[in-house]
Amino acid sequence: MTRAVPPLPARDGVAASRLWLPAGDWPDLASFLAARFPHLDAGVWVRRFANGEVLDELGQPLRADTPYRAGRCLHYYREVPLERVVPFSETVLYRDARLLVVDKPHFLATIPSGKHLHQTLLMRLRKSLDLPQLTPIHRLDRETAGVMLFCVDPASRGAYQTLFAERRVAKTYEAIVHHRARLSLPRVHRSRLVERDDSFVMHEVDGEPNSETRVELIATTGDTARLRLMPLTGKKHQLRAHLAALGVPIVNDRWYPRLLPDGPDDYDRPLKLLARSIAFTDPFSGEACRFESGRSL
Structure with a gap:
């Protein structure tokens, strides 16, 4: 049975990653980590060990030549070398003891992932507001701007997430799309969305619908x-996939209707998709809440 190991304190807003060592015959920790993360240059772990950044379950630094022992727990702090600064700022719309509402800019990821760590909305807010336990209640794509909810008090997060799970949150978005005059609006579009086998994008397939969007012309x-x-x-990429399927893809969308080659962000061409507003009844106060983005497309 895995032993309970308390989490280490965050560094610069970043929580420590935890890794339990599996059965194996690696001679030392450095050999195991090089095999476990083959995409990282070997020099990364050499530097981390030298700087005391690989720690045991008590937070004590470990040496690269420490003999490998299955079942022990390692901690390390994730880093992204040469992370590009996103030159747009978030705006706090509301804050109380439980809830934080933020107006997210385009190009800023919600949470750490891939090549984004400090330049994410969560990490920025944890540091700027001194809220190390802040967690997102839902998410927006990195390319999408607009209203996002975060939970300040970890014990309250479940109640807010239940609102989303039970579809008691009214979300309204705006999009600028390539127009097709023959498309009849308003309409409700339902379909079954699944991830493609060959990429991370979604597409529609036959079967019971698992996604639904009402579309109105402004x-x-x-x-x-x-x-x-x-x-x-709230399926992954639902709005982008639905509009592409209707023949009216969102302006500047690099993923739908077809996935374009990866490249650096073009800050002059943001995805024309905005989470305009979000409304719900607060599960603690019982008050009707509505928050609206101050951004425009």
Whole structure:
């Protein structure tokens, strides 16, 4: 049975990653970590050991030549070399003892993932507001801007997440899309969305629908249209996939209807998708809450 090991304190807003050592015959810790993370240059672990950044369960630094012992617990703090600064700022819309509501900019990831760590909304807020236990209640794509909810008090997070699970949160988005005059609006689009086998993007397949979005027309300008989107469900990339399937993909979308080659962000061409507002009844106060983004497309 795995022993209970208390978490180590965060460093610069980053929680320590925890790794239980599996059965194996590696001679030392450095050999195991090089095999466990083959995508990292071997020099990364040499430097981390030298700087005392690989720790035991008590937070004590370990040596690279420490003999390997299955079942022990290692801690290390994740890092992203040469992380690019996102030159846009978030705005706090509301804060109390339980809830934090933020207006997220385009290009900023919600949580650490891949090549994004400190330049994520969660890490920025933990540091700038001195809230080391802050956690997101839901998520937005990195490319999407707008209203996001975070929980200040970990014990309260479940109650807010239940609102989303039970579809008691009204979310409204706006998008600018490549217009198709023959598309009849308003409409409700339902489909079954699954991830493709060959990539991380979603596509529609036959079967029982697992996603639903109401689409309304706000205005048209030339060959583009501004739409209001009200998703009932929250599948990955739902709005982007639904609009692409309807033949009206979002302007500047590099993933839908087709995945373009990866490249650096073009800050002059943000995805034209905004989480405009979010509304719900607070599970603790019973008050009706509505928060709206101050951003525009």
